[in-house]
Amino acid sequence: MAVTVRHALFETALDKIRADIVSGRYKPGQRLVEDRLAQELGISRNPVREALKALEVEGFVELNPGRGASVVAISLDEADEIFVVRESLESTAARLAAKNLGGSQLGELEAVLKRGTKAANAGRIKELPDLNTEFHRLLVIASGNSNLLKVWTMIRDKMEFVYSIHVERRGLSSWGEHAAILEAVKTGDPELAALLAGRHISNAQAAFSAGAD
Amino acid sequence: MAVTVRHALFETALDKIRADIVSGRYKPGQRLVEDRLAQELGISRNPVREALKALEVEGFVELNPGRGASVVAISLDEADEIFVVRESLESTAARLAAKNLGGSQLGELEAVLKRGTKAANAGRIKELPDLNTEFHRLLVIASGNSNLLKVWTMIRDKMEFVYSIHVERRGLSSWGEHAAILEAVKTGDPELAALLAGRHISNAQAAFSAGAD
DNA sequence: CTGCGCGGCATTGTATACAATCCCCATATC
DNA sequence: GATATGGGGATTGTATACAATGCCGCGCAG
Numbered sequence: 207m208a209v210t211v212r213h214a215l216f217e218t219a220l221d222k223i224r225a226d227i228v229s230g231r232y233k234p235g236q237r238l239v240e241d242r243l244a245q246e247l248g249i250s251r252n253p254v255r256e257a258l259k260a261l262e263v264e265g266f267v268e269l270n271p272g273r274g275a276s277v278v279a280i281s282l283d284e285a286d287e288i289f290v291v292r293e294s295l296e297s298t299a300a301r302l303a304a305k306n307l308g309g310s311q312l313g314e315l316e317a318v319l320k321r322g323t324k325a326a327n328a329g330r331i332k333e334l335p336d337l338n339t340e341f342h343r344l345l346v347i348a349s350g351n352s353n354l355l356k357v358w359t360m361i362r363d364k365m366e367f368v369y370s371i372h373v374e375r376r377g378l379s380s381w382g383e384h385a386a387i388l389e390a391v392k393t394g395d396p397e398l399a400a401l402l403a404g405r406h407i408s409n410a411q412a413a414f415s416a417g418a419d
Numbered sequence: 420m421a422v423t424v425r426h427a428l429f430e431t432a433l434d435k436i437r438a439d440i441v442s443g444r445y446k447p448g449q450r451l452v453e454d455r456l457a458q459e460l461g462i463s464r465n466p467v468r469e470a471l472k473a474l475e476v477e478g479f480v481e482l483n484p485g486r487g488a489s490v491v492a493i494s495l496d497e498a499d500e501i502f503v504v505r506e507s508l509e510s511t512a513a514r515l516a517a518k519n520l521g522g523s524q525l526g527e528l529e530a531v532l533k534r535g536t537k538a539a540n541a542g543r544i545k546e547l548p549d550l551n552t553e554f555h556r557l558l559v560i561a562s563g564n565s566n567l568l569k570v571w572t573m574i575r576d577k578m579e580f581v582y583s584i585h586v587e588r589r590g591l592s593s594w595g596e597h598a599a600i601l602e603a604v605k606t607g608d609p610e611l612a613a614l615l616a617g618r619h620i621s622n623a624q625a626a627f628s629a630g631a632d
Numbered sequence: 633c634t635g636c637g638c639g640g641c642a643t644t645g646t647a648t649a650c651a652a653t654c655c656c657c658a659t660a661t662c
Numbered sequence: 663g664a665t666a667t668g669g670g671g672a673t674t675g676t677a678t679a680c681a682a683t684g685c686c687g688c689g690c691a692g
Contacts, residue, residue: 214484215675215676216472216675216676217484239642239643239644240643240644241642241643241644249676249677250676250677250678251644251677251678252465252675252676252677252678253675253676255465255469255644255645256468256469256472257472259429259469259470259472259473260472260473260475260476262473263473263476263477264476265566265569271427271644271645272643272644272645272682272683272684273643273644273683273684273685274643274644284565284566287564287565287566287567288566290511290515290564290567291508291511291564291566291567291570293511294507294508294510294511294567295504295507295508297507298503298504298506298507302503351500351503351504352497352500353478353497353500353501353504353574353577354500354503354504354507356478357504357570357573357574360570361566361570364566428645428646429645429646452672452673452674453673453674454672454673454674462646462647463646463647463648464647464648464674465645465646465647465648466645466646468674468675484674484675485652485653485654485673485674485675486653486654486655486673486674487673487674633692634691634692635690635691635692636689636690636691636692637688637689637690637691638687638688638689638690639686639687639688639689640685640686640687640688641684641685641686641687642683642684642685642686643682643683643684643685644681644682644683644684645680645681645682645683646679646680646681646682647678647679647680647681648677648678648679648680649676649677649678649679650675650676650677650678651674651675651676651677652673652674652675652676653672653673653674653675654671654672654673654674655670655671655672655673656669656670656671656672657668657669657670658667658668658669658670659666659667659668659669660665660666660667660668661664661665661666661667662663662664662665662666
Protein backbone atom coordinates (compact mmCIF):
# COMPACT_ATOMS: atom_id res chain seq x y z
CA MET A 207 0.00 0.00 0.00
CA ALA A 208 2.98 2.29 0.49
CA VAL A 209 2.74 4.47 -2.52
CA THR A 210 6.23 5.18 -3.74
CA VAL A 211 6.83 8.83 -3.10
CA ARG A 212 7.75 9.74 -6.62
CA HIS A 213 7.02 13.42 -6.99
CA ALA A 214 6.62 14.50 -3.47
CA LEU A 215 9.30 16.96 -2.51
CA PHE A 216 6.71 19.67 -2.29
CA GLU A 217 4.27 17.50 -0.39
CA THR A 218 7.01 16.36 1.93
CA ALA A 219 7.76 19.97 2.73
CA LEU A 220 4.08 20.77 3.19
CA ASP A 221 3.42 17.90 5.55
CA LYS A 222 6.59 18.43 7.53
CA ILE A 223 6.11 22.14 8.02
CA ARG A 224 2.46 21.75 8.93
CA ALA A 225 3.26 18.97 11.36
CA ASP A 226 5.91 21.14 12.96
CA ILE A 227 3.42 23.95 13.33
CA VAL A 228 0.61 21.78 14.63
CA SER A 229 2.87 19.98 17.04
CA GLY A 230 4.03 23.26 18.44
CA ARG A 231 7.64 23.08 17.34
CA TYR A 232 7.21 26.39 15.58
CA LYS A 233 5.59 28.82 17.96
CA PRO A 234 2.85 31.26 16.97
CA GLY A 235 4.27 34.45 15.58
CA GLN A 236 7.56 32.82 14.78
CA ARG A 237 8.97 33.77 11.46
CA LEU A 238 9.52 31.03 8.91
CA VAL A 239 12.51 31.84 6.75
CA GLU A 240 12.40 30.06 3.44
CA ASP A 241 16.10 29.41 3.24
CA ARG A 242 16.27 27.87 6.70
CA LEU A 243 13.36 25.55 6.00
CA ALA A 244 14.90 24.58 2.69
CA GLN A 245 18.25 23.78 4.25
CA GLU A 246 16.67 21.83 7.07
CA LEU A 247 14.79 19.72 4.56
CA GLY A 248 17.77 19.48 2.27
CA ILE A 249 15.91 20.90 -0.70
CA SER A 250 15.73 24.19 -2.56
CA ARG A 251 13.51 27.12 -1.74
CA ASN A 252 10.98 26.52 -4.49
CA PRO A 253 9.08 23.59 -3.01
CA VAL A 254 9.19 25.37 0.33
CA ARG A 255 7.59 28.46 -1.13
CA GLU A 256 4.83 26.40 -2.70
CA ALA A 257 4.21 24.67 0.59
CA LEU A 258 3.98 28.01 2.38
CA LYS A 259 1.43 29.24 -0.12
CA ALA A 260 -0.68 26.18 0.52
CA LEU A 261 -0.30 26.61 4.26
CA GLU A 262 -1.51 30.16 3.99
CA VAL A 263 -4.72 29.04 2.31
CA GLU A 264 -5.09 26.37 4.97
CA GLY A 265 -4.76 29.08 7.58
CA PHE A 266 -1.60 28.04 9.43
CA VAL A 267 0.76 30.75 8.29
CA GLU A 268 0.45 34.40 7.55
CA LEU A 269 2.14 35.71 4.42
CA ASN A 270 3.08 39.37 4.49
CA PRO A 271 4.19 40.52 1.06
CA GLY A 272 7.86 41.28 1.13
CA ARG A 273 8.21 40.20 4.72
CA GLY A 274 7.80 36.50 4.50
CA ALA A 275 5.81 33.90 6.38
CA SER A 276 5.11 33.56 10.06
CA VAL A 277 3.07 31.12 12.12
CA VAL A 278 -0.38 32.50 12.86
CA ALA A 279 -1.32 33.25 16.41
CA ILE A 280 -4.58 31.62 17.47
CA SER A 281 -6.25 33.35 20.37
CA LEU A 282 -8.56 31.71 22.87
CA ASP A 283 -11.48 33.50 21.26
CA GLU A 284 -10.58 31.93 17.98
CA ALA A 285 -10.38 28.54 19.65
CA ASP A 286 -14.00 28.99 20.66
CA GLU A 287 -14.86 29.89 17.09
CA ILE A 288 -13.30 26.69 15.86
CA PHE A 289 -15.26 24.59 18.32
CA VAL A 290 -18.47 26.11 17.05
CA VAL A 291 -17.65 25.41 13.43
CA ARG A 292 -16.64 21.89 14.26
CA GLU A 293 -19.86 21.31 16.17
CA SER A 294 -21.82 22.43 13.14
CA LEU A 295 -19.91 20.24 10.71
CA GLU A 296 -19.76 17.20 12.87
CA SER A 297 -23.40 17.12 13.86
CA THR A 298 -24.21 17.35 10.17
CA ALA A 299 -21.79 14.52 9.51
CA ALA A 300 -23.44 12.37 12.17
CA ARG A 301 -26.87 13.08 10.70
CA LEU A 302 -25.75 12.01 7.24
CA ALA A 303 -23.92 8.99 8.58
CA ALA A 304 -27.08 7.85 10.34
CA LYS A 305 -28.97 8.15 7.08
CA ASN A 306 -26.33 5.91 5.52
CA LEU A 307 -26.43 3.60 8.53
CA GLY A 308 -22.69 4.15 8.79
CA GLY A 309 -21.97 2.93 5.31
CA SER A 310 -18.86 0.89 4.76
CA GLN A 311 -17.18 2.57 7.72
CA LEU A 312 -19.45 0.93 10.25
CA GLY A 313 -17.07 -1.93 10.87
CA GLU A 314 -14.08 0.32 11.34
CA LEU A 315 -16.03 2.59 13.64
CA GLU A 316 -16.97 -0.32 15.86
CA ALA A 317 -13.39 -1.55 15.92
CA VAL A 318 -12.04 1.84 16.94
CA LEU A 319 -14.76 2.23 19.55
CA LYS A 320 -13.89 -1.14 21.02
CA ARG A 321 -10.17 -0.42 21.13
CA GLY A 322 -10.73 2.99 22.69
CA THR A 323 -13.06 1.61 25.33
CA LYS A 324 -10.57 -1.06 26.23
CA ALA A 325 -7.78 1.49 26.44
CA ALA A 326 -9.90 3.80 28.57
CA ASN A 327 -10.84 1.04 30.97
CA ALA A 328 -7.24 -0.06 31.25
CA GLY A 329 -6.19 3.49 31.99
CA ARG A 330 -4.00 3.78 28.94
CA ILE A 331 -5.12 7.32 28.31
CA LYS A 332 -2.09 8.10 26.19
CA GLU A 333 -3.69 6.20 23.34
CA LEU A 334 -6.98 8.04 23.48
CA PRO A 335 -6.22 11.24 21.56
CA ASP A 336 -5.23 9.35 18.39
CA LEU A 337 -8.15 6.96 18.66
CA ASN A 338 -10.43 9.90 19.29
CA THR A 339 -9.27 11.64 16.14
CA GLU A 340 -9.67 8.44 14.18
CA PHE A 341 -13.19 7.84 15.42
CA HIS A 342 -14.32 11.28 14.45
CA ARG A 343 -12.60 11.08 11.10
CA LEU A 344 -14.33 7.82 10.32
CA LEU A 345 -17.64 9.34 11.33
CA VAL A 346 -17.19 12.18 8.86
CA ILE A 347 -16.13 9.75 6.16
CA ALA A 348 -19.25 7.75 6.91
CA SER A 349 -21.27 10.79 6.00
CA GLY A 350 -20.30 10.08 2.42
CA ASN A 351 -19.81 13.78 1.77
CA SER A 352 -16.30 14.45 0.50
CA ASN A 353 -16.65 18.20 0.63
CA LEU A 354 -17.72 17.97 4.22
CA LEU A 355 -14.67 15.84 4.90
CA LYS A 356 -12.46 18.41 3.30
CA VAL A 357 -13.55 21.41 5.34
CA TRP A 358 -13.79 19.28 8.46
CA THR A 359 -10.18 18.19 8.01
CA MET A 360 -9.07 21.78 7.81
CA ILE A 361 -10.93 22.69 10.96
CA ARG A 362 -9.69 19.64 12.78
CA ASP A 363 -6.08 20.46 11.89
CA LYS A 364 -6.60 23.90 13.30
CA MET A 365 -8.00 22.32 16.42
CA GLU A 366 -4.93 20.15 16.82
CA PHE A 367 -2.98 23.35 16.51
CA VAL A 368 -5.01 24.95 19.28
CA TYR A 369 -4.49 21.96 21.52
CA SER A 370 -0.76 21.95 20.87
CA ILE A 371 -0.52 25.57 21.94
CA HIS A 372 -2.69 25.20 25.01
CA VAL A 373 -1.55 21.74 25.96
CA GLU A 374 -2.69 22.13 29.52
CA ARG A 375 -6.25 22.66 28.37
CA ARG A 376 -6.72 19.42 26.55
CA GLY A 377 -9.27 17.65 28.65
CA LEU A 378 -9.64 13.92 28.66
CA SER A 379 -12.10 13.19 25.93
CA SER A 380 -15.21 11.68 27.37
CA TRP A 381 -14.81 8.50 25.39
CA GLY A 382 -18.01 7.00 26.68
CA GLU A 383 -20.11 9.38 24.62
CA HIS A 384 -18.90 7.80 21.40
CA ALA A 385 -20.87 4.63 22.00
CA ALA A 386 -24.18 6.48 22.06
CA ILE A 387 -23.33 8.37 18.90
CA LEU A 388 -22.40 5.23 17.03
CA GLU A 389 -25.53 3.51 18.31
CA ALA A 390 -27.68 6.28 16.88
CA VAL A 391 -25.85 5.97 13.58
CA LYS A 392 -26.29 2.21 13.48
CA THR A 393 -29.99 2.36 14.22
CA GLY A 394 -30.50 5.06 11.62
CA ASP A 395 -31.65 7.87 13.85
CA PRO A 396 -30.29 10.98 12.12
CA GLU A 397 -31.59 13.61 14.49
CA LEU A 398 -30.42 11.81 17.59
CA ALA A 399 -27.01 11.22 16.04
CA ALA A 400 -26.71 14.89 15.12
CA LEU A 401 -27.77 15.98 18.59
CA LEU A 402 -25.36 13.67 20.37
CA ALA A 403 -22.45 14.52 18.11
CA GLY A 404 -23.06 18.22 18.57
CA ARG A 405 -23.31 17.89 22.31
CA HIS A 406 -20.15 15.83 22.34
CA ILE A 407 -18.23 18.72 20.77
CA SER A 408 -19.91 21.15 23.15
CA ASN A 409 -18.68 19.11 26.06
CA ALA A 410 -15.17 19.12 24.65
CA GLN A 411 -15.38 22.89 24.36
CA ALA A 412 -16.57 23.16 27.93
CA ALA A 413 -13.68 21.00 29.08
CA PHE A 414 -11.32 23.19 27.12
CA SER A 415 -12.68 26.37 28.62
CA ALA A 416 -12.60 24.89 32.10
CA GLY A 417 -8.87 24.51 31.65
CA ALA A 418 -8.64 28.24 32.18
CA ASP A 419 -8.95 27.87 35.93
CA MET B 420 2.01 54.84 -5.97
CA ALA B 421 -0.70 52.54 -7.13
CA VAL B 422 0.98 52.26 -10.49
CA THR B 423 3.97 50.39 -9.13
CA VAL B 424 2.89 46.81 -8.74
CA ARG B 425 5.07 45.93 -5.81
CA HIS B 426 4.80 42.30 -4.88
CA ALA B 427 1.69 41.00 -6.41
CA LEU B 428 2.60 38.86 -9.37
CA PHE B 429 1.58 35.70 -7.61
CA GLU B 430 -1.70 37.13 -6.41
CA THR B 431 -2.43 38.48 -9.83
CA ALA B 432 -1.98 35.03 -11.26
CA LEU B 433 -4.10 33.46 -8.53
CA ASP B 434 -7.01 35.83 -8.99
CA LYS B 435 -6.89 35.69 -12.76
CA ILE B 436 -6.79 31.92 -12.99
CA ARG B 437 -9.51 31.44 -10.40
CA ALA B 438 -11.70 33.99 -12.12
CA ASP B 439 -11.21 32.22 -15.43
CA ILE B 440 -12.19 28.94 -13.84
CA VAL B 441 -15.22 30.24 -11.98
CA SER B 442 -16.42 32.18 -15.00
CA GLY B 443 -16.24 29.04 -17.09
CA ARG B 444 -13.51 30.13 -19.46
CA TYR B 445 -11.54 27.07 -18.47
CA LYS B 446 -13.83 24.09 -18.69
CA PRO B 447 -13.90 21.29 -16.11
CA GLY B 448 -11.32 18.66 -16.86
CA GLN B 449 -9.31 21.02 -19.01
CA ARG B 450 -5.62 20.80 -18.44
CA LEU B 451 -3.82 23.89 -17.24
CA VAL B 452 -0.33 23.98 -18.63
CA GLU B 453 1.99 26.07 -16.54
CA ASP B 454 3.95 27.48 -19.43
CA ARG B 455 0.86 28.60 -21.31
CA LEU B 456 -0.57 30.35 -18.26
CA ALA B 457 2.77 32.00 -17.63
CA GLN B 458 3.04 33.26 -21.18
CA GLU B 459 -0.53 34.49 -21.19
CA LEU B 460 0.14 36.47 -18.03
CA GLY B 461 3.54 37.58 -19.25
CA ILE B 462 5.34 36.15 -16.22
CA SER B 463 7.48 33.16 -15.39
CA ARG B 464 6.27 29.76 -14.29
CA ASN B 465 7.09 30.16 -10.64
CA PRO B 466 4.27 32.46 -9.57
CA VAL B 467 1.93 30.35 -11.68
CA ARG B 468 2.94 27.20 -9.87
CA GLU B 469 2.38 28.84 -6.52
CA ALA B 470 -1.03 30.01 -7.61
CA LEU B 471 -1.93 26.50 -8.75
CA LYS B 472 -0.93 25.08 -5.39
CA ALA B 473 -3.20 27.57 -3.67
CA LEU B 474 -6.01 26.76 -6.07
CA GLU B 475 -5.64 23.10 -5.28
CA VAL B 476 -6.15 23.76 -1.58
CA GLU B 477 -9.12 25.93 -2.45
CA GLY B 478 -10.51 23.06 -4.44
CA PHE B 479 -10.64 24.47 -7.95
CA VAL B 480 -7.90 22.48 -9.60
CA GLU B 481 -6.65 18.96 -9.33
CA LEU B 482 -2.92 18.40 -9.15
CA ASN B 483 -1.74 15.03 -10.34
CA PRO B 484 1.92 14.52 -9.52
CA GLY B 485 3.91 14.53 -12.69
CA ARG B 486 0.88 15.22 -14.82
CA GLY B 487 0.10 18.78 -13.96
CA ALA B 488 -3.01 20.70 -13.08
CA SER B 489 -6.50 20.43 -14.47
CA VAL B 490 -9.77 22.10 -13.64
CA VAL B 491 -11.81 19.93 -11.32
CA ALA B 492 -14.97 18.42 -12.66
CA ILE B 493 -17.81 18.94 -10.26
CA SER B 494 -20.50 16.36 -10.70
CA LEU B 495 -24.14 16.87 -9.85
CA ASP B 496 -23.66 14.59 -6.86
CA GLU B 497 -20.92 16.84 -5.62
CA ALA B 498 -23.15 19.84 -6.11
CA ASP B 499 -25.59 18.22 -3.71
CA GLU B 500 -22.78 17.69 -1.24
CA ILE B 501 -21.91 21.34 -1.36
CA PHE B 502 -25.49 22.38 -0.71
CA VAL B 503 -25.54 20.20 2.39
CA VAL B 504 -22.34 21.69 3.77
CA ARG B 505 -23.57 25.16 3.05
CA GLU B 506 -26.84 24.45 4.81
CA SER B 507 -24.96 23.33 7.87
CA LEU B 508 -22.66 26.33 7.94
CA GLU B 509 -25.26 28.90 7.16
CA SER B 510 -27.84 27.77 9.67
CA THR B 511 -25.11 27.91 12.27
CA ALA B 512 -24.23 31.39 11.08
CA ALA B 513 -27.84 32.48 11.38
CA ARG B 514 -28.06 31.06 14.88
CA LEU B 515 -24.97 32.96 15.97
CA ALA B 516 -26.11 36.12 14.23
CA ALA B 517 -29.40 35.99 16.10
CA LYS B 518 -27.51 35.70 19.36
CA ASN B 519 -25.62 38.84 18.36
CA LEU B 520 -28.83 40.49 17.23
CA GLY B 521 -27.12 41.03 13.89
CA GLY B 522 -24.25 42.96 15.35
CA SER B 523 -22.92 45.86 13.38
CA GLN B 524 -24.08 44.27 10.13
CA LEU B 525 -27.75 44.73 10.93
CA GLY B 526 -27.97 48.02 9.08
CA GLU B 527 -26.28 46.69 5.99
CA LEU B 528 -28.44 43.59 6.02
CA GLU B 529 -31.60 45.67 6.09
CA ALA B 530 -30.30 47.88 3.30
CA VAL B 531 -29.52 44.91 1.06
CA LEU B 532 -32.85 43.32 1.88
CA LYS B 533 -34.66 46.48 0.90
CA ARG B 534 -32.78 46.89 -2.34
CA GLY B 535 -33.33 43.27 -3.28
CA THR B 536 -37.02 43.43 -2.50
CA LYS B 537 -37.39 46.51 -4.63
CA ALA B 538 -35.50 44.90 -7.49
CA ALA B 539 -37.57 41.73 -7.23
CA ASN B 540 -40.84 43.65 -7.27
CA ALA B 541 -39.71 45.68 -10.25
CA GLY B 542 -38.76 42.52 -12.10
CA ARG B 543 -35.09 43.44 -12.32
CA ILE B 544 -34.05 39.87 -11.64
CA LYS B 545 -30.64 40.41 -13.17
CA GLU B 546 -29.60 42.21 -9.99
CA LEU B 547 -30.71 39.48 -7.64
CA PRO B 548 -27.79 37.03 -7.77
CA ASP B 549 -25.27 39.63 -6.59
CA LEU B 550 -27.58 40.96 -3.91
CA ASN B 551 -28.31 37.42 -2.83
CA THR B 552 -24.61 36.64 -2.40
CA GLU B 553 -24.14 39.87 -0.50
CA PHE B 554 -27.03 39.20 1.86
CA HIS B 555 -25.73 35.78 2.75
CA ARG B 556 -22.19 37.04 3.14
CA LEU B 557 -23.34 39.73 5.54
CA LEU B 558 -25.28 37.17 7.49
CA VAL B 559 -22.18 35.03 7.97
CA ILE B 560 -20.16 38.07 8.93
CA ALA B 561 -22.87 38.94 11.44
CA SER B 562 -22.17 35.62 13.12
CA GLY B 563 -18.94 37.17 14.32
CA ASN B 564 -17.06 33.92 13.68
CA SER B 565 -14.15 34.52 11.33
CA ASN B 566 -13.33 30.85 10.95
CA LEU B 567 -16.89 30.17 9.95
CA LEU B 568 -16.60 32.96 7.43
CA LYS B 569 -13.47 31.43 6.01
CA VAL B 570 -14.81 27.96 5.35
CA TRP B 571 -18.14 29.39 4.22
CA THR B 572 -16.34 31.52 1.66
CA MET B 573 -14.61 28.49 0.26
CA ILE B 574 -17.85 26.60 -0.04
CA ARG B 575 -19.61 29.57 -1.57
CA ASP B 576 -16.89 29.96 -4.18
CA LYS B 577 -17.36 26.35 -5.10
CA MET B 578 -21.06 26.96 -5.37
CA GLU B 579 -20.51 29.86 -7.73
CA PHE B 580 -18.39 27.47 -9.72
CA VAL B 581 -21.20 24.94 -9.81
CA TYR B 582 -23.66 27.57 -10.97
CA SER B 583 -21.29 28.76 -13.67
CA ILE B 584 -21.07 25.25 -15.05
CA HIS B 585 -24.77 24.48 -14.82
CA VAL B 586 -26.01 27.93 -15.71
CA GLU B 587 -29.39 26.63 -16.76
CA ARG B 588 -30.01 25.27 -13.30
CA ARG B 589 -29.67 28.47 -11.36
CA GLY B 590 -33.15 28.99 -10.09
CA LEU B 591 -34.51 32.36 -9.17
CA SER B 592 -33.66 32.73 -5.55
CA SER B 593 -36.76 33.01 -3.47
CA TRP B 594 -35.87 36.43 -2.23
CA GLY B 595 -38.89 36.71 0.00
CA GLU B 596 -37.48 34.19 2.45
CA HIS B 597 -34.71 36.57 3.42
CA ALA B 598 -37.08 38.88 5.26
CA ALA B 599 -38.14 36.18 7.67
CA ILE B 600 -34.57 35.16 8.35
CA LEU B 601 -33.52 38.71 9.08
CA GLU B 602 -36.55 39.20 11.29
CA ALA B 603 -35.57 36.19 13.38
CA VAL B 604 -32.06 37.58 13.67
CA LYS B 605 -33.31 41.00 14.70
CA THR B 606 -35.62 39.66 17.34
CA GLY B 607 -32.93 37.42 18.70
CA ASP B 608 -34.48 34.04 18.02
CA PRO B 609 -31.48 31.80 17.31
CA GLU B 610 -33.28 28.54 16.70
CA LEU B 611 -35.84 30.08 14.37
CA ALA B 612 -33.10 31.88 12.48
CA ALA B 613 -31.12 28.66 12.10
CA LEU B 614 -34.17 26.75 10.96
CA LEU B 615 -35.18 29.33 8.38
CA ALA B 616 -31.67 29.76 7.03
CA GLY B 617 -31.25 26.03 6.68
CA ARG B 618 -34.57 25.65 4.96
CA HIS B 619 -33.69 28.51 2.65
CA ILE B 620 -30.65 26.62 1.40
CA SER B 621 -32.68 23.44 1.12
CA ASN B 622 -35.11 25.24 -1.12
CA ALA B 623 -32.28 26.51 -3.27
CA GLN B 624 -31.02 22.97 -3.58
CA ALA B 625 -34.47 21.77 -4.56
CA ALA B 626 -34.67 24.48 -7.22
CA PHE B 627 -31.28 23.43 -8.49
CA SER B 628 -32.25 19.79 -8.68
CA ALA B 629 -35.52 20.64 -10.37
CA GLY B 630 -33.50 22.17 -13.20
CA ALA B 631 -32.72 18.63 -14.26
CA ASP B 632 -36.08 18.21 -15.92
C1' DC C 633 20.38 63.62 23.38
C1' DT C 634 17.46 62.75 19.63
C1' DG C 635 15.81 62.38 15.10
C1' DC C 636 16.95 61.42 10.41
C1' DG C 637 19.30 59.59 6.46
C1' DC C 638 22.03 56.21 4.41
C1' DG C 639 24.40 52.07 3.52
C1' DG C 640 24.96 47.16 4.01
C1' DC C 641 23.02 42.65 5.10
C1' DA C 642 19.31 39.38 5.20
C1' DT C 643 15.45 37.80 2.90
C1' DT C 644 11.93 37.65 -0.43
C1' DG C 645 10.27 37.80 -5.40
C1' DT C 646 11.00 36.39 -10.03
C1' DA C 647 13.38 34.45 -13.86
C1' DT C 648 16.06 31.08 -16.08
C1' DA C 649 18.32 26.53 -16.53
C1' DC C 650 18.38 21.83 -16.38
C1' DA C 651 16.96 17.16 -15.01
C1' DA C 652 13.17 13.83 -14.55
C1' DT C 653 9.04 12.10 -16.18
C1' DC C 654 5.14 11.30 -18.89
C1' DC C 655 2.57 10.72 -23.18
C1' DC C 656 1.97 9.74 -27.84
C1' DC C 657 2.94 7.40 -31.80
C1' DA C 658 5.57 4.88 -34.94
C1' DT C 659 7.64 0.57 -35.52
C1' DA C 660 8.64 -4.11 -34.69
C1' DT C 661 7.47 -8.70 -33.31
C1' DC C 662 4.51 -12.57 -32.71
C1' DG D 663 -4.19 -7.64 -36.30
C1' DA D 664 -2.90 -7.02 -31.59
C1' DT D 665 0.40 -6.06 -28.31
C1' DA D 666 4.99 -4.81 -26.81
C1' DT D 667 8.62 -1.31 -27.09
C1' DG D 668 11.34 2.43 -27.64
C1' DG D 669 12.30 7.12 -28.97
C1' DG D 670 11.31 11.93 -29.07
C1' DG D 671 8.75 15.97 -27.92
C1' DA D 672 6.11 18.21 -24.39
C1' DT D 673 5.61 19.17 -19.63
C1' DT D 674 6.51 19.04 -14.89
C1' DG D 675 9.82 19.09 -10.79
C1' DT D 676 13.73 21.11 -8.72
C1' DA D 677 17.78 23.88 -8.39
C1' DT D 678 20.35 27.93 -9.05
C1' DA D 679 20.94 32.83 -10.18
C1' DC D 680 19.87 37.39 -9.86
C1' DA D 681 17.09 41.49 -8.93
C1' DA D 682 14.14 43.96 -5.64
C1' DT D 683 12.92 45.04 -1.17
C1' DG D 684 12.77 45.52 3.69
C1' DC D 685 15.23 45.78 8.10
C1' DC D 686 18.59 47.49 11.23
C1' DG D 687 22.27 49.90 12.99
C1' DC D 688 25.56 53.52 12.61
C1' DG D 689 26.93 58.13 11.94
C1' DC D 690 25.85 62.84 11.65
C1' DA D 691 23.49 67.06 12.11
C1' DG D 692 20.46 69.89 14.83
